[in-house]
Amino acid sequence: MSIVLEAKNVTKNFGHNGHTAEVLDQINLSLEQGEFVAIVGFSGTGKTTLINLLAGLEHPTSGTITCKGKPVTEPSPERGIIFQNYSLMPWLTVRGNVSLAVHQTRKDLSAAERKECVEHYIEMVNLSASIDKRPGELSGGMRQRVSVARALSMNPEILLMDEPLSALDALTRAVLQDQILEIWQKEQKTIVLITNDVNEGILMADRIIPLNIGPKATLGPSFPVDLPRPRNRKTMNHDPHVKRIRNEVNHYLNEQSRQHKAHSKADAQPPTRLPDLEPAHMKKEYC
Amino acid sequence: MNSYTHTHYLDLVNLCKIYPTKNGPFTVLEKFNLQVVEGEFICLIGHSGCGKSTILTMVAGLNEISNGNVMLAGHEIDGASPERAVVFQSPSLLPWLTAYDNVMLGVKQAFAHGSKKERDQIVKYYLESVGLGDNMQKKPPELSQGMCQRVGIARAFALKPKLMILDEPLGMLDALTKHELQDLFVKLHAEHKLTTLMVTHDVDEALYLSDRVVMMTNGPNATLGDILKNTLPRPRIREDIMEHPDYYKHRDYLINFLEEQDHQAERKKTGTKD
Numbered sequence: 001m002s003i004v005l006e007a008k009n010v011t012k013n014f015g016h017n018g019h020t021a022e023v024l025d026q027i028n029l030s031l032e033q034g035e036f037v038a039i040v041g042f043s044g045t046g047k048t049t050l051i052n053l054l055a056g057l058e059h060p061t062s063g064t065i066t067c068k069g070k071p072v073t074e075p076s077p078e079r080g081i082i083f084q085n086y087s088l089m090p091w092l093t094v095r096g097n098v099s100l101a102v103h104q105t106r107k108d109l110s111a112a113e114r115k116e117c118v119e120h121y122i123e124m125v126n127l128s129a130s131i132d133k134r135p136g137e138l139s140g141g142m143r144q145r146v147s148v149a150r151a152l153s154m155n156p157e158i159l160l161m162d163e164p165l166s167a168l169d170a171l172t173r174a175v176l177q178d179q180i181l182e183i184w185q186k187e188q189k190t191i192v193l194i195t196n197d198v199n200e201g202i203l204m205a206d207r208i209i210p211l212n213i214g215p216k217a218t219l220g221p222s223f224p225v226d227l228p229r230p231r232n233r234k235t236m237n238h239d240p241h242v243k244r245i246r247n248e249v250n251h252y253l254n255e256q257s258r259q260h261k262a263h264s265k266a267d268a269q270p271p272t273r274l275p276d277l278e279p280a281h282m283k284k285e286y287c
Numbered sequence: 288m289n290s291y292t293h294t295h296y297l298d299l300v301n302l303c304k305i306y307p308t309k310n311g312p313f314t315v316l317e318k319f320n321l322q323v324v325e326g327e328f329i330c331l332i333g334h335s336g337c338g339k340s341t342i343l344t345m346v347a348g349l350n351e352i353s354n355g356n357v358m359l360a361g362h363e364i365d366g367a368s369p370e371r372a373v374v375f376q377s378p379s380l381l382p383w384l385t386a387y388d389n390v391m392l393g394v395k396q397a398f399a400h401g402s403k404k405e406r407d408q409i410v411k412y413y414l415e416s417v418g419l420g421d422n423m424q425k426k427p428p429e430l431s432q433g434m435c436q437r438v439g440i441a442r443a444f445a446l447k448p449k450l451m452i453l454d455e456p457l458g459m460l461d462a463l464t465k466h467e468l469q470d471l472f473v474k475l476h477a478e479h480k481l482t483t484l485m486v487t488h489d490v491d492e493a494l495y496l497s498d499r500v501v502m503m504t505n506g507p508n509a510t511l512g513d514i515l516k517n518t519l520p521r522p523r524i525r526e527d528i529m530e531h532p533d534y535y536k537h538r539d540y541l542i543n544f545l546e547e548q549d550h551q552a553e554r555k556k557t558g559t560k561d
Contacts, residue, residue: 021429042463044431084432084459085377140376140455141335141488166459169335169488170542171549196462253463271420272411275404279397279447281370 004190005031005054005079005158010063012049023049025216027063029209031158031190038193038201039219040249041211042257047194048084050211051162054192055081067158077105080156082164086143088135088150095131098122098150105154121149124179141168148176152183158190166196174233177204181230198249202242203231208249213260220256223249291361296325296482297346297450301355304341316341317508318355321501326480330493332541333503333512334548339486343454346484347373359450369397372443374456378435380427386438387423390414390445397446413441417471433464440468444475453485457492465492466525472496473523490541494534495523502544505552513544 010027013020023046031037041047052058053065056075065072067079075081088097098118106114122131125145135143148164159180165173181204184191195201201208202225210220225245227236236242291298304316316338323329331339344350346357348367357364359371372393380389390410398406414423417437427435440456453472457465469492476483476496487493493500497517504512518533528534 040462042433044434048432139336139340140458163459169333169545170490171545172335173488196460196465198462257463271415272408274412275401275408277398277401277405277409279369280399281368281397281449282447 002033003030004033005067007065008063010060013061022216025218027219034188036191036205038195038205038208039211040201042213045211045214045217047211048162051160051194055079055160077154078156079158080151080154082147082151082161084163086147090135093132093134094127094146097146098153101150102153121153125149141172161193163194210252213256294324295322297323298358303354305353314508315506317510319510327498328476328483328496330497330500331486332493334505337503337506338509340454343452347371347452369446370449372446372448373452374439374443376455376458378439382427385424385426389438390442393442393446409445413445417441433460451481451483455486469495494537505548
């Protein structure tokens with residue numbers, strides 16, 4: 001198997017002149033062709049920074065990122081991104097948003113084929129009925145589905161997903177998980193999924209890598225998810241092997257959290273006392 | 288004696304939301320009725336696009352009420368007010384203010400009659416209780432999304448509102464932070480007994496936090512579908528709840544309702560195709 005995306009000793013700092021925030025430290029990550037890797041971690045550890053670096057939206061302070069042997073210097077349609085906050089163009093309709101990506105990246109297709117491609121991916125995320133609506137008219141879950149359709153429509157080799165499903169309802173989430181898995185298997189894509197949900201990682205990924213708590217966050221050990229596919233969401237809950245993987249990952253994360261807390265409690269101030277004061281809107285007596 | 292009864296602390300009466308469109312009026316929410324007891328924690332669940340957030344924004348006074356009305360503590364609500372605090376899905380902080388100043392902004396208004404020291408203590412107390420004691424002087428761009436959301440939660444609780452409105456406040460957080468903040472909501476609810484209206488996608492979260500779970504039918508023309516009385520005992524301890532015999536009974540009930548809604552939507556879709 002060949003390595004398609006690789007981070008070597010990547011460090012990322014923000015700020016300068018003594019106000020440096022050291023976010024990521026010594027990140028090493030190799031993704032093989034067709035691999036599905038989930039990265040889990042607490043908020044504030046630098047998960048989004050990591051995705052931005054892999055995408056080419058940010059540059060490492062030191063270390064290198066290479067995609068198929070070439071250094072990553074800028075974003076490219078071969079690495080599709082699904083953002084946590086949707087990042088849609090508010091003045092374009094669902095069709096317009098997806099078309100924008102298709103027109104930029106699928107110049108090999110005829111106009112009719114491109115139109116078909118746009119509609120195919122919108123249909124895939126069940127938004128055909130809302131194809132002419134603008135983001136402002138859609139719910140949060142629907143906006144994220146547009147963002148998923150947009151990224152898939154570019155037919156990227158590598159998909160970088162920054163908590164794409166965390167804001168969706170359980171059923172939409174399950175539908176999209178299945179669709180992403182189907183596309184991954186059918187089209188041999190390589191996927192990096194940032195997720196807040198260990199169960200999602202177990203359901204979807206080949207391995208789960210925790211991102212340790214920063215500052216200077218490093219990647220933890222890789223936990224292989226050696227379960228046969230397709231994986232069944234319902235029976236998985238009772239599978240002792242699944243439980244073992246879940247416990248191992250959760251144990252690692254909780255241990256991280258405990259160490260971090262113990263570390264920060266060492267020089268903690270005594271807690272502030274809450275004064276006995278009612279707000280103005282409580283004082284008004286209604287009768 | 289106030290003109291409301293304890294069981295009608297928050298009273299949503301025939302609440303409707305209709306948006307005008309090119310093709311005539313579009314009813315998002317139709318005749319939604321709900322009575323909330325003082326101190327009760329209500330979770331609203333339903334599929335995306337069913338108008339859950341519409342209800343919350345109307346109750347918050349941020350969205351015009353097309354028909355019906357909202358009574359809180361015996362008075363009809365009129366626009367937004369610090370008596371109804373909101374935590375949004377995205378934190379909506381002022382990016383040029385520190386975490387401390389973002390919380391202080393509301394505290395200054397609600398506690399204008401207090402001393403400067405008292406206001407300072409209120410802000411610090413709530414920022415510490417959401418775990419941001421060390422990050423009070425940072426601005427939103429220096430904080431992660433999860434930390435920003437904690438600021439939003441501190442900002443809302445610091446107002447000591449009559450009604451706490453939570454619009455999927457934990458939807459975007461990682462599972463571990465989510466658990467921590469759910470525990471925080473449990474703690475704050477036990478301490479302050481704030482009447483709370485929360486929208487969530489997460490059935491487990493609804494069962495962990497709520498006294499009742501309100502299920503919404505699919506939109507358009509969404510309305511109240513069913514109400515589940517959450518019999519899980521308080522104080523709630525996560526591990527114990529998962530073991531409680533009612534837990535899976537409740538959970539299955541909620542999931543069945545959601546799946547049933549899904550099937551109905553499918554049928555509607557295929558039925559109207561041509």
